[in-house]
Amino acid sequence: MPVPGPVTILGGFLITSSRAEVHPSWGVRVAGGKIAAIGPNEELLAAPDRGEVIDARDAIISPGFINGHMHMYGILSHGISVKNAPAGFYSFLEDFWWPQVENRLDHNLVATTTAWACVEMIASGITTFCDILEAPAAIPGALEVEAGIVRRAGLRAILSFEACERISQENGELGLKENAGFIRACQGDPLVKGLMSVHTTFTCSPEFLIRASELARELGSDLHMHLSESPYEPQYCRQTYGKRPVEVYRDLNILGAHILASQGVDLAAGEIELLAASGARLVHMPLSNCEVGGGIAPVPQLLAAGVPLGLGTDGYINNFFEVMRGAFLIHKANMKSPQVMPARTVFGLATDMGARALGEPELGRLEPDCPADLITIKADTPTPINAENIFDQIILFRNPGDVVDVMVNGKFLQREGRLLTLEAAKVKAETRDAALAFWR
Template structure:
């Protein structure tokens, strides 16, 4: 297969560094081999296939550092009244009406739909956290087969919990461990990691077991952390310490730890996250949905913590997630200088890759993976290196995506057959959503 040149007007190499004007890339065997001015690439590689991209921006693909693929099934689920607070959201709605009802057929439909929506939103890599205690065993392999069909880079995990029973928790740990081993043996773009829920649904022995398995298998461990005030209050009541402090006392707070949400943190916990190398996934919009609060992301990034962005499968338009991260913290801090657009773009690309411990993903550099997207740059007002990040975050959406590729393979190209029939995927999703909703009404 011949090498390929992509020749855009703008190239984002390493956010938040200024973009490069009329620079492009050469790709061969799924890897970026050259990053150079467009004219030099044309001259030096005359036999390469050329993709002309005038008035377009070439950027690393987005990395969705936290989603729940099955979560789309709950969008619009009929409710008598909205849950009043974080604990009622979990105890009265999410657990009994969604998580506990998930089965394999629902997973297949939701995974296929969500993969397509992420691709159309520029997401080339993602981490999924499956919560469905009665979908065990075999649920991760069900998802993996669907993800492989669409070609993204992904980490899949099952969220182990003791809230159902100790036996169910052991099934969850085994699901993760078996999947991680099998995927490491197979290689490929779909891999696994270890996962458990929270300090209030998992005891210290189970948490230690998860980290022991992750050490043995050389992978990350994910957990939800302090999404609202409930978990910190419970941790102080039960353990005399806040969650991150509790993890530090258990001896597991380190760079193997991927903590999502991290909304209600104390200043000491912010320091612990930065000092211990704990990785964080920030979900600004879903934090609003559950009334959890606004995470101290400006403080975390100022301390040098690794922070990526995630959708939480609440609003899956990644540009909307970036806009929310760009704007919400300005309002909360009453400071328009916090969370500049270049930093947010970094969180959406390299930050997410670092949060997931992805190798050579999230930047456009020689020797790095060709996980890329092209975005239309016909903005309402003129663009330049001084405002390109702002223009992209404020004025772009999935309909402006022109190309998405992972490992050099084109997953989506505007104006070309997409490789899927979205009407079929929607019909399957409606069927499975109705099944879930019928169960919820029982």
């Protein structure tokens, strides 16, 4: 695919990262799929190599959002009727999620849900995501199905299969093989890569977890797992192993800098210390944790301990502005303090901090030589935006409809509010038809 020519985007504001000064009347020049220059609009406009000029001086230029944890197939459950509401987290899995959703997925459903999830994510300003697919009847080959759609959409993605032994040991091994083969197949791909992934301590034997970790290390991959999404897993580990989940991983010699955990809702203080000391990273899902009644993750404590954190939708509510609002508000209420989780911190979880949590530190920033993954957001709020309130204005008072442009690797996926890479109406109709059949 040819690399687009140079483009200069003039901005009303430029956010380079959550940790840097916000620049009014600055823009970016993009060339070769990377950020070639940033600076005052006048200087960029006067440069001889400015290329095509796009006037976004009525907008904010921001790094694209990083969705650190996604289940694209979860779209099939949006609005689904459940005869008897699950009584708890494990009941949610055993009585509903596993038999009625995950166990019924095939390649066609994987393709359809991937396409609509990409439409939703692009509309929400997400440029990079990490997806965890659990579809025990859809392997082998399910990750390649996902990858084909994702490449067409143009998003940057880390794709994995959630291997476990809840169906059988043989199916678990097939899941590990699915991940290993995909990791190898994506070497050299500029946008799509693989990830070794398992489910939890209560669906995987210690031997299986060790094997997954060893495979990940051999392949140079991270290892992902769901961690203490509710009190159920800590209770299971105490009853089975006499210790908490993070201690189980430590004693299996799995805990380390290659670990990407998700959820982390029910963590003891000692477990937070272990995660921080090991270099493990974690992704926070504020809204889906509420849906399953799992609890509220100790995110302020994790941040204080230095655990790298990202933010994810979990395939539940894929409006990333809503997810950021959840992270901004829920912890203030939980800790009874309006000073907890300031908007700049939440924006960091959604951009540069989230990129580091995924092991992709070059993403989530708009600085020279970084990948040109950016969005523009309308700045026409009823009250003025300035360098001091810009993060509050974005998180609390902007929505997907305010995302104008979406660019990944220097290529526009959305331009002036119009999706360029997928036919949204067609994908929506296909998703609706698939969901109707699936629900029946």
